[in-house]
Amino acid sequence: FEFMLTPGANNGLGIRTPLEGDAAYMGMELQILDNDAPIYKDLKEHQYHGSIYGVVAAERGHLKPIGEWNYQEVIADGDNIKITLNGVVIVDANIREASKNGTLDGKDHPGLLNKSGHIGFLGHGSEVKFRNIRIKELK
Numbered sequence: 835f836e837f838m839l840t841p842g843a844n845n846g847l848g849i850r851t852p853l854e855g856d857a858a859y860m861g862m863e864l865q866i867l868d869n870d871a872p873i874y875k876d877l878k879e880h881q882y883h884g885s886i887y888g889v890v891a892a893e894r895g896h897l898k899p900i901g902e903w904n905y906q907e908v909i910a911d912g913d914n915i916k917i918t919l920n921g922v923v924i925v926d927a928n929i930r931e932a933s934k935n936g937t938l939d940g941k942d943h944p945g946l947l948n949k950s951g952h953i954g955f956l957g958h959g960s961e962v963k964f965r966n967i968r969i970k971e972l973k
Contacts, residue, residue, distance in 0.1 A: 836903045838963040842871040845962040846887065849910055850951035857956055860945040863887040864908060864917060866962060869894060880938040884917050884924040888939035889946060890932050892917065892924040911972055
């Protein structure tokens with residue numbers, strides 16, 4: 835999918851989530867965030883753009899400037915999650931391994947290892963534009 839952030843934008847991509855409950859914990863939330871906004875200067879490493887919220891920190895420094903379109907690809911293959919942002923792999927993690935000694939945020943993520951569920955954008959009230967959203971089943 836492609837996305838364009840506005841200043842201070844905060845959103846997320848929920849994957850393998852149920853229809854009820856907090857997607858960051860009952861499924862998995864992949865952050866979509868304006869990393870450079872002053873209001874986010876004190877976030878923890880696992881809260882910045884591309885991170886598997888609370889579990890795996892993404893490599894930073896690959897977002898395009900505010901107002902430009904970014905391209906992101908997510909491959910969720912069993913326990914392996916790979917996130918590519920603008921041609922750079924920012925997460926390549928096995929979530930079972932990443933959480934076996936507890937999560938980075940120290941919280942319980944009961945849906946982290948869900949094998950299936952829903953996909954959705956998790957708005958937090960700020961404007962983010964999306965286009966060219968494609969979902970493919972892995973075989």
